[in-house]
Amino acid sequence: MTKEELKIQILTLLPTVSFEETGEWLQVLVAAEDWKLFAQQLHTSAELQFDYLFCLTCVDWKTHLTMVYHLTSTTYRHNVVIKVKLDSVNPFIETVSDIWRTAEFHEREVFEMFGVNFLHHPDLRKLILPDDWIGYPLRKNYEDPINMIKL
Amino acid sequence: MFEEVGTTTEGDLIINLGPQHPATHGVLHLVITLNGEIIKKVEPHLGYIHRSIEKMTESLSYRQFIYVTSRMDYLSAHINNHACALCVEKALQLEVPQRAQYIRVIMDELTRIASHELWWGAMAMDLGAFTPFFHAFREREKINEIMEETCGARLTMNYMVPGGVMVDLHPDFQKKVKAFIQQYKAKIHEYDELVTGNIIFQNRMKGIGYLSAEDAISYGCTGPVARGSGVASDIRKIAPYDVYDKVEFDEVLQTEGDSFARYMIRIQEMHQSIKIIGQLIDTIPDGNFQAKTKAVIKLPKGEFYQRVETARGELGVYIVSEGAAQPYRIKYRSPGFSNLSALDHMVRGHKIGDLIAAMGTLDLVIPDIDR
Numbered sequence: 001m002t003k004e005e006l007k008i009q010i011l012t013l014l015p016t017v018s019f020e021e022t023g024e025w026l027q028v029l030v031a032a033e034d035w036k037l038f039a040q041q042l043h044t045s046a047e048l049q050f051d052y053l054f055c056l057t058c059v060d061w062k063t064h065l066t067m068v069y070h071l072t073s074t075t076y077r078h079n080v081v082i083k084v085k086l087d088s089v090n091p092f093i094e095t096v097s098d099i100w101r102t103a104e105f106h107e108r109e110v111f112e113m114f115g116v117n118f119l120h121h122p123d124l125r126k127l128i129l130p131d132d133w134i135g136y137p138l139r140k141n142y143e144d145p146i147n148m149i150k151l
Numbered sequence: 152m153f154e155e156v157g158t159t160t161e162g163d164l165i166i167n168l169g170p171q172h173p174a175t176h177g178v179l180h181l182v183i184t185l186n187g188e189i190i191k192k193v194e195p196h197l198g199y200i201h202r203s204i205e206k207m208t209e210s211l212s213y214r215q216f217i218y219v220t221s222r223m224d225y226l227s228a229h230i231n232n233h234a235c236a237l238c239v240e241k242a243l244q245l246e247v248p249q250r251a252q253y254i255r256v257i258m259d260e261l262t263r264i265a266s267h268e269l270w271w272g273a274m275a276m277d278l279g280a281f282t283p284f285f286h287a288f289r290e291r292e293k294i295n296e297i298m299e300e301t302c303g304a305r306l307t308m309n310y311m312v313p314g315g316v317m318v319d320l321h322p323d324f325q326k327k328v329k330a331f332i333q334q335y336k337a338k339i340h341e342y343d344e345l346v347t348g349n350i351i352f353q354n355r356m357k358g359i360g361y362l363s364a365e366d367a368i369s370y371g372c373t374g375p376v377a378r379g380s381g382v383a384s385d386i387r388k389i390a391p392y393d394v395y396d397k398v399e400f401d402e403v404l405q406t407e408g409d410s411f412a413r414y415m416i417r418i419q420e421m422h423q424s425i426k427i428i429g430q431l432i433d434t435i436p437d438g439n440f441q442a443k444t445k446a447v448i449k450l451p452k453g454e455f456y457q458r459v460e461t462a463r464g465e466l467g468v469y470i471v472s473e474g475a476a477q478p479y480r481i482k483y484r485s486p487g488f489s490n491l492s493a494l495d496h497m498v499r500g501h502k503i504g505d506l507i508a509a510m511g512t513l514d515l516v517i518p519d520i521d522r
């Protein structure tokens with residue numbers, strides 16, 4: 001499917017989304033409260049079938065956080081990038097680990113590195129960092145005078 | 152973490168496998184819940200070799216950050232470098248000379264063979280067979296020598312740079328690669344004779360660690376793990392980069408989804424890699440090995456994503472640029488991280504000895520998972 005066809009399909013699922021034209025793939029901006037239902041529709045929709053979440057990450061923009069989901073369809077081979085804006089003080093979003101199970105580990109990583117709270121996640125604990133680690137290392141305001149070497 | 156050792160209220164035993172255990176191939180720590188010998192749950196605890204490469208990269212230039220990626224999946228160092236170089240080139244819309252593209256693909260495939268060889272030897276050793284390790288390393292050593300001659304290093308090559316490759320090929324490169332292919336073709340049947348056909352080996356692999364195609368997709372498995380379950384996921388076919396669209400090779404698929412299928416995929420991939428190198432080695436075009444780039448590379452504002460096929464699966468490099476000389480944010484989607492997440496699902500209900508066999512076929516490299 002081309003970008004334009006994808007746009008039409010996505011707008012029928014959720015008319016409130018907006019699009020960003022830059023980049024290789026179609027970028028869709030979704031509100032956090034719409035995300036869970038929209039994700040389910042992307043996965044089950046017969047025309048889209050986004051069954052494979054190949055990248056899940058977060059970007060700290062200082063004023064806010066952005067969750068970035070890269071999706072592809074193993075049937076149709078079309079790609080889409082979903083972006084969800086989150087508050088940087090108290091970020092929370094619904095988990096998608098029940099839709100794409102790979103999200104379970106990726107969300108745990110984002111949880112410890114950015115402090116994003118994934119609601120209804122089955123096992124939201126630190127994965128890579130030690131259990132007693134304080135702070136969110138991949139945030140831009142993170143300071144660690146001992147472990148971090150400033151170049 | 153270690154105080155978790157003990158018994159649960161249901162009488163199940165909780166034990167630690169690793170972080171120092173020869174079968175985990177590095178510092179992977181698994182907390183296993185056992186009922187007798189039967190696995191009820193496997194929980195990976197990561198981070199023993201976490202260096203926060205993503206955070207580090209935020210203060211490195213676009214020339215420097217490639218060197219760090221060699222330390223992620225150290226068995227696919229070339230391919231990691233390749234992914235980063237491609238991502239920067241994509242952002243700059245830089246045309247890479249044909250010669251460099253040929254060299255890169257040949258190097259990638261040599262890396263893939265070397266990586267699969269190490270996997271093959273190490274996996275047989277996990278199952279108690281010691282001899283295959285020497286056979287695998289005999290051939291792998293030849294590749295390392297070829298790499299050393301041209302790149303100056305045996306493991307962390309840092310050979311691929313934005314715009315092409317660091318230095319031109321060694322004058323003996325073509326001759327040595329051709330000699331290697333010839334010698335390798337004569338020896339590769341030993342692998343099947345030594346291990347594949349062995350009835351004890353087959354009994355330990357067949358039907359163990361089953362992963363269905365739906366689960367492989369849902370867990371985000373890629374590479375030989377996904378292809379062992381019949382999921383076509385080869386980035387070299389889906390989104391060809393450099394000269395992969397000019398060479399003929401098959402994407403090997405098996406539908407059984409068990410450990411033996413994943414084993415067979417890697418064995419056959421070695422044959423395919425030989426086929427790719429054979430097509431390119433005689434026709435490396437003359438010309439520049441590197442495109443001209445500025446001394447300080449600055450990417451335009453935006454987001455860039457590049458996927459490549461490493462020996463383990465799909466590596467994704469996601470660069471968020473604010474127009475500066477350093478990336479604003481970088482994310483490595485490493486294949487091992489997603490493949491490992493399927494381990495618990497694969498081995499539940501199996502005996503603990505089968506965990507080692509199943510884990511061996513995931514081909515985990517721990518620095519790649521922890522980053």
